[in-house]
Amino acid sequence: MNERFDPARADSHWQKVWDEKQCFRADDASSKPRSYVLEMFPYPSGRIHIGHVRNYTMGDVLARYKRMRGFEVLHPMGWDAFGMPAENAAMEQGVHPGGWTRENIANMKAQLKRLGFALDWSRELATCEPDYYGHEQALFLDLYAAGLVYRKESAVNWDPIDQTVLANEQVIDGRGWRSGALVEKRKLSQWFLKITDFAEELLEGLDSLDKWPEKVRTMQENWIGKSQGLEFSFDLSNGDRLPVYTTRADTIFGASFVAVAADHPVAQRAAQGNVEAQAFIDLCKASGTTAAELETAEKLGFDTGLTAKHPFTGADLPVYIANFVLMEYGTGAIMAVPGHDQRDFDFATKYGLPIQRVIAASADDADRPFTGEAEAGDGICVNSGFLDGMSVDDAKAAVIAHAEAGGWGEGKTVWRLRDWGVSRQRYWGTPIPFIHCGTCGVVPVPKAQLPVVLPEDVDFSVPGNPLARHPTWKHVDCPACSKPAMRETDTLDTFVNSSWYFLRFASQPGDRPFDPAAIAKWLPVEQYIGGIEHAILHLLYARFWTRALARIGMIEIKEPFASLFTQGMVTHETYELEYLDPLTGEKSGKTTYLAPDEIERVGDKVYWRNLKNERVPVKIGRVIKMSKSKKNVVDPDEIVATYGADAIRWFMLSDSPPERDLPWSEAGIEGCGRFVQRLWRLFGQYDAAATGEDKALDRKRDQTIAAAAEDIEALGFNKAVARIYELTNTAEKAAPSASRSAAIRTLLLLVAPMMPHLAEEAWQAMGEGLVAEAAWPPFDPALLVEDEVTIAIQVNGKLRDTQTVAKGMDKAELEAIAVANNKVQAILSGAAPKKVIVVPDRLVNIVA
RNA sequence: GCGGGCGUGGUGGAAUUGGUAGACGCGCGGGAUUCAAAAUCCCGUUCCGCAAGGAGUGUGGGUUCGAUUCCCACCGCCCGCACCA
Numbered sequence: 001m002n003e004r005f006d007p008a009r010a011d012s013h014w015q016k017v018w019d020e021k022q023c024f025r026a027d028d029a030s031s032k033p034r035s036y037v038l039e040m041f042p043y044p045s046g047r048i049h050i051g052h053v054r055n056y057t058m059g060d061v062l063a064r065y066k067r068m069r070g071f072e073v074l075h076p077m078g079w080d081a082f083g084m085p086a087e088n089a090a091m092e093q094g095v096h097p098g099g100w101t102r103e104n105i106a107n108m109k110a111q112l113k114r115l116g117f118a119l120d121w122s123r124e125l126a127t128c129e130p131d132y133y134g135h136e137q138a139l140f141l142d143l144y145a146a147g148l149v150y151r152k153e154s155a156v157n158w159d160p161i162d163q164t165v166l167a168n169e170q171v172i173d174g175r176g177w178r179s180g181a182l183v184e185k186r187k188l189s190q191w192f193l194k195i196t197d198f199a200e201e202l203l204e205g206l207d208s209l210d211k212w213p214e215k216v217r218t219m220q221e222n223w224i225g226k227s228q229g230l231e232f233s234f235d236l237s238n239g240d241r242l243p244v245y246t247t248r249a250d251t252i253f254g255a256s257f258v259a260v261a262a263d264h265p266v267a268q269r270a271a272q273g274n275v276e277a278q279a280f281i282d283l284c285k286a287s288g289t290t291a292a293e294l295e296t297a298e299k300l301g302f303d304t305g306l307t308a309k310h311p312f313t314g315a316d317l318p319v320y321i322a323n324f325v326l327m328e329y330g331t332g333a334i335m336a337v338p339g340h341d342q343r344d345f346d347f348a349t350k351y352g353l354p355i356q357r358v359i360a361a362s363a364d365d366a367d368r369p370f371t372g373e374a375e376a377g378d379g380i381c382v383n384s385g386f387l388d389g390m391s392v393d394d395a396k397a398a399v400i401a402h403a404e405a406g407g408w409g410e411g412k413t414v415w416r417l418r419d420w421g422v423s424r425q426r427y428w429g430t431p432i433p434f435i436h437c438g439t440c441g442v443v444p445v446p447k448a449q450l451p452v453v454l455p456e457d458v459d460f461s462v463p464g465n466p467l468a469r470h471p472t473w474k475h476v477d478c479p480a481c482s483k484p485a486m487r488e489t490d491t492l493d494t495f496v497n498s499s500w501y502f503l504r505f506a507s508q509p510g511d512r513p514f515d516p517a518a519i520a521k522w523l524p525v526e527q528y529i530g531g532i533e534h535a536i537l538h539l540l541y542a543r544f545w546t547r548a549l550a551r552i553g554m555i556e557i558k559e560p561f562a563s564l565f566t567q568g569m570v571t572h573e574t575y576e577l578e579y580l581d582p583l584t585g586e587k588s589g590k591t592t593y594l595a596p597d598e599i600e601r602v603g604d605k606v607y608w609r610n611l612k613n614e615r616v617p618v619k620i621g622r623v624i625k626m627s628k629s630k631k632n633v634v635d636p637d638e639i640v641a642t643y644g645a646d647a648i649r650w651f652m653l654s655d656s657p658p659e660r661d662l663p664w665s666e667a668g669i670e671g672c673g674r675f676v677q678r679l680w681r682l683f684g685q686y687d688a689a690a691t692g693e694d695k696a697l698d699r700k701r702d703q704t705i706a707a708a709a710e711d712i713e714a715l716g717f718n719k720a721v722a723r724i725y726e727l728t729n730t731a732e733k734a735a736p737s738a739s740r741s742a743a744i745r746t747l748l749l750l751v752a753p754m755m756p757h758l759a760e761e762a763w764q765a766m767g768e769g770l771v772a773e774a775a776w777p778p779f780d781p782a783l784l785v786e787d788e789v790t791i792a793i794q795v796n797g798k799l800r801d802t803q804t805v806a807k808g809m810d811k812a813e814l815e816a817i818a819v820a821n822n823k824v825q826a827i828l829s830g831a832a833p834k835k836v837i838v839v840p841d842r843l844v845n846i847v848a
Numbered sequence: 849g850c851g852g853g854c855g856u857g858g859u860g861g862a863a864u865u866g867g868u869a870g871a872c873g874c875g876c877g878g879g880a881u882u883c884a885a886a887a888u889c890c891c892g893u894u895c896c897g898c899a900a901g902g903a904g905u906g907u908g909g910g911u912u913c914g915a916u917u918c919c920c921a922c923c924g925c926c927c928g929c930a931c932c933a
Binding site for chain 2 (some may be wrong): 001040043044080083084085154165166167168169170171173210215216218219222223290291292294296297324328342343346386411417418421422423424425426493494495497498531533534535537538568569622624625644654655656657660661662663665667668670672673674677678683692717718719721722723724726727729777790791792793794796797798799801802837839842843845846847
């Protein structure tokens with residue numbers, strides 16, 4: 001064996017061998033138990049970043065481990081290839097989105113290959129290719145036929161200069177990111193998927209997802225937002241009726257005003273002939289569209305002059321148009337109870353409206369003033385007529401019963417979840433397969449004519465949607481009446497692409513989206529791994545899409561991902577250089593960020609060399625998510641070139657628990673590189689002919705096998721790594737013996753999923769075949785149990801001594817040993833213990 | 849603003865889920881080897897204290913024989929908020 005392990009040679013050699021032997025191709029016909037391991041597929045931005053490396057390394061370790069445990073493993077990879085960055089590149093660099101995307105895919109695929117992932121590349125797919133999105137169009141038509149697709153008017157961010165719809169992230173302080181124009185809200189007729197039809201099942205289905213993180217289930221539950229409340233109508237002073245929805249019917253006696261959304265019909269009518277009202281509505285439209293912006297914005301309102309009759313007190317409540325009321329939720333109108341809702345409180349304070357207490361801790365507390373904020377908590381009703389003294393829950397029921405008996409309102413379930421708007425007024429997406437005909441209306445494209453292919457000849461030099469202004473593409477004959485008609489020029493949200501790709505991986509027939517038999521074999525995904533940022537949208541949409549396909553009988557499964565793991569981000573420290581004022585040479589207060597390869601480390605200080613080759617001190621900034629704008633990025637390719645694929649893979653798995661953030665460090669990756677070499681030297685000491693037994697080492701070996709398996713299955717890679725270090729330390733120090741050779745061989749198999757190149761190289765040197773085809777080492781359960789344990793001896797809960805005893809010693813014996821202990825005797829000084837607590841094999845606590 | 853999460857030595861973290869806090873890694877200090885360096889190996893490394901001993905898991909309270917773990921309040925940081933993926 002060579003002195004040093006040479007990753008540059010070994011990595012590419014073994015990657016070639018795995019490719020040639022098709023080691024990681026999933027066999028659909030296999031009789032082995034199956035395992036589908038999937039990581040969220042990447043957007044082909046151009047380069048793999050460290051976050052991808054972390055994500056795919058975790059999946060790879062699990063996939064390789066499962067193979068060693070005798071499973072037929074499906075571990076595929078593809079590309080989430082539609083989306084805005086390709087169009088931005090087209091506008092900024094004059095390249096075609098398709099060419100740009102495909103080139104990025106080629107580059108990133110080469111990068112992934114250099115990391116040695118055990119992927120089945122024969123199933124690779126890219127969502128931007130017609131043989132993917134054509135099937136998506138077919139599925140969309142199936143959902144349309146099932147009544148799950150419809151059109152309605154919906155507001156978008158409109159940039160009047162660029163003549164385009166902007167994504168929320170493209171709107172900065174109310175202005176278009178490129179044009180700087182004030183963004184307007186504009187209503188467009190758009191396509192929607194009826195996810196709300198599935199609200200109840202998506203909510204209930206969460207209970208069955210016991211291998212999902214609790215936090216993700218809670219977030220989805222809150223997102224779906226089932227609420228029970230009261231819907232009732234106010235009689236308005238102009239004779240109209242105004243329906244409102246409230247979840248706090250118990251606080252109805254505290255209602256001091258009524259508020260409607262800016263786009264509510266009542267607001268629209270109020271604006272007719274009223275310049276000020278119209279101005280206020282325009283102001284609301286000009287503000288941000290996101291929920292976060294609406295809720296953090298100052299509460300503003302406009303008094304319509306109308307009043308609403310309170311159903312119990314008969315009081316006339318003013319009706320406001322308010323910027324914090326959402327048209328999409330409930331009825332778009334609310335009864336406002338300032339005492340017990342913070343938004344209403346802020347509003348009432350600003351406009352001098354009454355704030356009445358109707359919930360208090362007790363009846364004595366009924367007139368306690370508020371201390372600057374609303375009290376949304378529990379209590380009993382006060383100042384509330386017939387509700388006085390009731391609990392919040394009882395009062396809710398009583399008001400609803402009263403309303404239903406009186407015929408002026410009813411109990412109602414309302415969902416926060418809204419239907420999914422899938423229309424995008426963009427080129428680089430799946431064309432929506434519909435045709436608009438002057439005679440027949442909206443007509444689906446016949447399936448035989450699919451795919452509706454994106455035209456390649458598009459022009460990004462002028463503003464607007466290139467698909468809509470393409471000279472010929474949209475002009476077609478109506479499939480129904482053959483008269484000239486127009487194609488739909490909206491494309492589908494890219495979340496649709498990622499809502500079924502995991503089904504397409506199981507089989508890729510040319511004539512249909514998937515083969516149900518293959519889905520029955522492989523799905524659900526046994527382990528899905530990706531970022532927490534997808535906790536709600538992607539994962540909820542994929543769940544919905546799966547259920548929708550199940551409902552129309554295309555597949556059997558209802559939940560796509562049996563187990564979910566959300567990994568943390570990769571972070572890095574930032575380097576901030578303060579600009580000096582060019583005139584005075586003084587610090588200017590402005591800073592710029594430096595990249596890791598622009599700085600120089602001396603001890604724990606960091607410097608930058610200026611043009612005169614002088615060292616300028618650099619401030620080490622916060623450790624944050626790697627991002628180009630902060631320049632705290634490292635390129636995986638450079639790391640692989642310097643340290644090898646195994647070192648970076650090992651770094652990704654070491655130290656930080658996978659669900660938490662992983663701080664990148666130069667020292668850390670160097671340590672990983674050293675460990676690869678250290679293992680190589682140890683593997684070189686393997687001696688098949690060694691004899692002699694080392695019982696302690698045998699025990700350590702088998703304990704490590706069992707623990708590492710448990711850790712990997714729970715995705716606790718950092719713990720598995722720590723165990724492997726321990727066994728390495730022990731094996732290195734042990735004298736040569738058959739046991740030591742067995743430990744070394746075991747160690748090689750344990751690291752095989754994590755450092756596959758090193759493992760192959762050493763396995764070959766030991767005269768074996770491919771470690772990619774090797775089995776996980778067996779262990780003897782009898783060896784796992786220690787026969788001696790060290791117990792703690794405490795007095796009043798404080799550790800005073802420890803003692804090694806036989807495992808399983810009974811309570812009386814342990815107590816006797818502890819009481820007789822010198823240190824215990826010294827503290828007791830003759831007194832008898834008040835109480836003794838004995839936990840066998842753990843501790844004895846003496847209460848003095 | 850609303851929803852979700854996290855907080856342990858210089859540093860990343862571990863702790864059979866209420867039972868010996870700091871496993872293992874990084875860094876640092878000392879030593880060996882070397883003409884020298886790199887690499888490698890050995891020893892040490894929570895804090896205060898010469899020691900005996902004491903303190904200690906973001907802060908403040910509580911429950912318990914015993915709390916990193918459970919409860920309450922607060923502080924700080926992170927993620928999501930429906931057209932980024």
